[in-house]
Amino acid sequence: PNEEKQQVIDFDTMDDFEFVFDIALAPEFKAEVSSSDKVDYYTIEVTDAMVDNQVKAYTQRNGKYEQVAAYEDNDMLKGLIAELDENGNTKEGGIQVEGAVLMPSYIFANAKVNDVLVFNPNTAYDGHAAEIASLLKIEKEAAAEVKSDFSFQVEEITRFVSGELNQEIFDQVFGEGVVKTEEEFRAKIKESIAEQLVADSDYKFLIDARKMLMEKVGKLEFPDALL
Secondary structure (H helix, E strand, O other), X not given: OOOOOOOOOOXXXXXXXXXXXXXXXXXXXXXXXXXXXXXXXXOOOOOXXXXXXXXXXXXXHOOEEEEEOEOOOOOEEEEEEEEEOOOOOEOOOOOEEEEEEEOOOOOOOOOEOOOEXXXXXXXXXXXXXXXXXXXXXXXHHHHOOOOOOEEEXXXXXXXXXXXXXOHHHHHHHHOOOOOOOHHHHHHHHHHXXXXXXXXXXXXXXXXXXXXXXXXXXXXXXXXXXXX
C-alpha cells in the first residue's frame, strides 16, 4: 500500500473506494545455453587416507578399555592426589582427591602403577582456575590461589584398544557375509565414500553452473527503494 498517495477512506459513509498500491515487477532476463557452454563436473578422488580413517572409526566402535602396567600416550591415570607442604610431605588438612583421573601426556612423560609423581597444578594447567578447580574438586575462586605442589599416586592406568578388524566388524558394517576379507572390506568402504562424495560433486557443479548463468544474464535492475 502506498502511504503517500492513498486517500483517507471511510467505510461507514463511502460507497466507492480507491486503493493505491506500489507494485514491484521482477526484471525480465534470458539465460540461454548452447552446446558451446561448458561447466566442469568434478569427481572427487577417494584416497587411501580417507579409507584408513573410516576403517579406524569402525574398529574404534568395537574397542575397549584395558588395565595396563605402564603409561603410554593417550592413556588415562587414576589415583590419589594430595597437597604437599613446603618440605614435600603430605600437608596436614590439605587438599586430597581420591579416584582423580588424568590424561597426563603434557604433565608426566613416564608413569607406572604404584608410582608416586609430583606436579604443580598451577604450572601444569597454566594457571587456568577452571581446570584446576575441576581436578582438585574445589571452587574456582579457591583454585586461583593454589600454588603448591601435589603428589599423585598412580593406582590404575587405562588404555583404549581398538577392536580387531575381523568378520564380526565386516558383518556389522555391510551385512552378514557381504565381505569376507580386509581387501574386500576396504574396497567396499571406498565405494561407499565415493557414493557419498557424489553429493559434493553435484553441489560444486550447481554453484559453477549458477555462476555461468548469472554471468550470461548480467546486471539486473531492481526497484531497490521499494524493496
